[in-house]
Amino acid sequence: MGDMLRSFLFLDGEQKAFYSIEFHSIVRRTRGREMIFDTHAHYEDEAFDEDRDAMIRTLPDYRVQRFVNVASTWESLEKTKNIAGKYKNAYAAYGIHPDNVGDLDDQKMAVLKDYLQLPKAVAVGEIGLDYHWNKDNREQQIYWFRRQLALARQLRLPVIIHSRDAAQDTMTIAREEDLGNIGGVIHCYAYSTEQAEEYVKMGLYIGVGGVVTFKNARRLKETVQAISLDHIVLETDCPYLAPEPNRGTRNSSRNLRYVVRAIADLKGITTDEVEQTTWRNACRMYKLPYEIS
Ligand SMILES: [Zn+2]
Secondary structure, three states: OHHHHHHHHOOOHHHHHHHHHHHHHHHHHHOOOOOEEEEEEOOOOHHHOOOHHHHHHOHHHHOEEEEEEEOOOHHHHHHHHHHHHHOOOEEEEEOOOHHHHHHOOHHHHHHHHHHHOOOOEEEEEEEEEEOOOOOOOHHHHHHHHHHHHHHHHHHOOOEEEEEEOOHHHHHHHHHHOOHHHHOEEEOOOOOOHHHHHHHHHHOOEEEEOHHHHOOOOHHHHHHHHHOOHHHEEEOOOEOOOOOOOOOOOOOOHHHHHHHHHHHHHHHOOOHHHHHHHHHHHHHHHHOOOOOOO
């Protein structure tokens, strides 16, 4: 070792730079197979206008080797397509969030279908029901939720479900539409442990993000303890919902390490196990190979 160090000291700058790069790539290769999959991010959001490219390119330094950019508005479809087209580790979900279904019509559904047939489209989302902000258009929300579920069924794609203050209607639709057969995730899960267990029984995944680190998230913590890790996927919902200790700041996939730590502590397992298992869950859900090429 002494000899190696001495000969390193006598290398010129260029050679040192070369060996340093080699050293880092060896560290990266041998660090283990743990990898983080952010199953739900909004990097098209204007919160990333200043540093989007640098942010996305440095995610592998935080072991985040893949993410799915999730559309929610009509305008975000094209932005999501551009992100998936530009970055190797980026995939796309295309769908219209319940807050924004007011503009939908048959013609727009046909365009949405075209987006969903693009090479890196892995899911329909985010779609669902939100009675928190919108109480007056429940029928309309339910109608477009079902229409987008039908599209997912037709295209054999899983769904990313947003559901807020709509536990009962979401469960009813899940049963009626045979959601287990479509597959997907209840994103940013915020309902009871009993309902989580029922979704898990259907074969769906439970999306867990920054909220699990919050002190007052007792119910979510119980749910994470109750269900098997085999049914949990990691997500940020960035730029929203940054975990502790960064709560209240702009979120990014870099922060998923705090979510991994919280899940590991709740379940009494290692962070490596959380990363490995949730990586495989996300790959299975989105029908991607485990290995990155
Ligand atoms: Zn979202």
